[in-house]
Amino acid sequence: MKIKTGIGIDIHRLEPGLDFWLGGIKLEHEKGCVAHSDGDVLIHAICDALLGAAGLDDIGVYFPDTDPAYKGIDSKILLKKVIDMIEDKGFAIGNIDCVVCLQRPKIKMRTLEMRECLSEIMGIDVDEITIKATTTEKLGFEGREEGVSAYVTVLIIKL
Numbered sequence: 146m147k148i149k150t151g152i153g154i155d156i157h158r159l160e161p162g163l164d165f166w167l168g169g170i171k172l173e174h175e176k177g178c179v180a181h182s183d184g185d186v187l188i189h190a191i192c193d194a195l196l197g198a199a200g201l202d203d204i205g206v207y208f209p210d211t212d213p214a215y216k217g218i219d220s221k222i223l224l225k226k227v228i229d230m231i232e233d234k235g236f237a238i239g240n241i242d243c244v245v246c247l248q249r250p251k252i253k254m255r256t257l258e259m260r261e262c263l264s265e266i267m268g269i270d271v272d273e274i275t276i277k278a279t280t281t282e283k284l285g286f287e288g289r290e291e292g293v294s295a296y297v298t299v300l301i302i303k304l
């Protein structure tokens with residue numbers, strides 16, 4: 146049995162008047178992520194962690210932000226494509242651990258919904274996905290509510 150780990154980080158700018166997609170669900174907030182896709186920073190970090198663990202390249206290589214095909218795309222579609230890619234290489238997901246750095250809004254009451262959504266796409270038990278949230282105590286770009294960052298580690302297994 147071969148075990149591999151991966152890490153993924155993504156950051157997006159927050160601006161007023163945009164939808165705020167996070168972990169596959171839409172949050173109620175006056176700002177949303179500036180992006181080529183729907184800007185789901187958590188899903189993008191999960192994709193990069195999975196791709197890295199499987200020895201593949203990063204999300205922007207497979208889904209370039211210059212390609213009109215991905216304009217406004219639902220990041221859940223990209224995640225499904227990444228799952229297919231790692232499964233094609235013979236890997237199964239062990240667990241995924243995530244941290245979101247976001248000053249506002251509070252998201253902890255919605256993380257179960259995110260985990261359920263992601264577990265359905267990834268075909269893994271909801272307990273294998275953990276999502277933590279932290280403000281940055283008003284420090285840095287997250288603290289100034291200029292942006293949001295997500296940090297993800299994964300473990301994948303080749304039987």
Ligand SMILES: Nc1ccn([C@@H]2O[C@H](COP(=O)(O)O)[C@@H](O)[C@H]2O)c(=O)n1
Pocket residue numbers: 246247248249250251252253254277278279280281282
């Ligand atoms: N966007 C956020 C940020 C934090 N939380 C929850 O609040 C707790 C306290 O946050 P600190 O930044 O003071 O550590 C944190 O542990 C999260 O449970 C949140 O829900 N949404």
Ligand SMILES: C[C@@]1(CO)OP(=O)(O)OP(=O)(O)OC[C@H]1O
Pocket residue numbers: 155156179180181182183184185189204205206208209210215216218
């Ligand atoms: C998802 C992709 C593709 O639409 O674009 P963005 O939504 O801008 O997101 P980012 O995390 O900057 O890069 C990955 C991309 O190539």
